[in-house]
Amino acid sequence: MNPVSRSVQGQENLNPDPSSGAGGSGPLLSAAQRSNLLPLTAAGYAWWRARSLRSLGADFTLEREAALFRALCRPQAGQDWLDVGTSAGFYAGVLARADCRVLAVDLSAPMLREGAKREPDARIDWAQLNMERSDLPPASFDGVTVGATLNETRGPAALLAECARVLRPGGQLWLMYLRRTGGPLQAVFERPKAGGLNFPDPAWVGRHLPGLIRTDGLSAGAVQFERYVKGTDPQGAHGAAGRGVWETL
Template identity: 80%
Template sequence: MPLPAQSQENLNSHPAVPALSAAQRSNLFPLTAAGYAWWRQRSLRALGADYTLEREARLFRARCSPRAGQRWLDVGTSAGFYAGVLARAGCEVLAVDISAPMLREGARREPDARIDWAQLNMERSDLPTGAFDGVTVGATLNETRGPAALLRECARVLRPGGQLWLMYLRRTGGPLQALFERPAAGGLNFPDPAWVQRQLPGLTRTDALAVGAVQFERYVAGAASSERETL
């Protein structure tokens, strides 16, 4: 499902889509994209969660069980971490990001024919409704200016029974979060898990795990309520 590339500056031209945050704009630079995989490998430990990418990948595979023939959407793919995990499981993947340099870096690091790369803002995507078996969102929720809109779009594109996997920094009320919420310091947002759950009324949260300030969650479209508090 390859999509045509869009200008980085017109991805938010629709009045319903907020302007890019400072954190999002920083991702438009080639230097940021070149160093992102290095940061992603170390970011959870730096944020107080002793979790490697290998453990994160195992956790995701154990709870979501991606398999060959499924169609997944990787939102805010950056350097393609989740896209690569999915492709190696045999899935067809549409990896989207607002940043052309990030997409080029992801395609360089994950040269798999099962991955299509597309420049797209998931706050208003125009992707077909019910088109995907699963959606992954790795930390993009913290950077977007419209987290509620992004979550609604992720839910909309899931087929009945489809899975949504989230990794994000949850609200702790700490001084560093207050600093990085300021527009000049990044304009990040740190959602509370209860708030996230309210934005997904048609999905059921089945799994939740807090590791330091990092939150991992799995939702299923139309599933009966049965949540595991530990993963």
């Protein structure tokens, strides 16, 4: 796997733009992203993550979520995967146990420490990185997982573009996010001071992934699971039977 240097969290963003002059300026963080920089948030994240989907109307345990991901994406031993916004390392751990090599990235150093503690696997590399604009080489991963990070990022379109850029032809993108429902709570949490969250519509997500084909899109309450494949026939990428898999889990 391509080595990635660890950045130092000492400013509002991790990946400054060299073209912007001295010191550079990258994408600012949302309030939700900044809250993840706190050690207390990292310490309690795994507890919250295990209960979050049920609280959002999806009858999902972590075991069922992992089973859905494995059934649709079928990660293979020896593949290179990128886990974007890894937090406590849930998807990174699932991939490592499938004998994949994983680069788990997050804005938060405390989250990365928590993930490494919970998933002490030599197949996982941990790196502090902002995926709204990364320096990762293009076409360097067989798969990318994004678990809820799409809701928290300041620039969801930029994050999706980066995920697509680093995928190899035929590579998979797995998304789990809260879709737009038009509910009053979403309107509250979209306000900058209340979190600055965003709740994309699945059609909006698809428009921002040109060159990728959606093979599966499954909803449970406000939670959306989607699988995309880069530049290949979805029938040739074993992904057209998502609804049947959903019903049997």
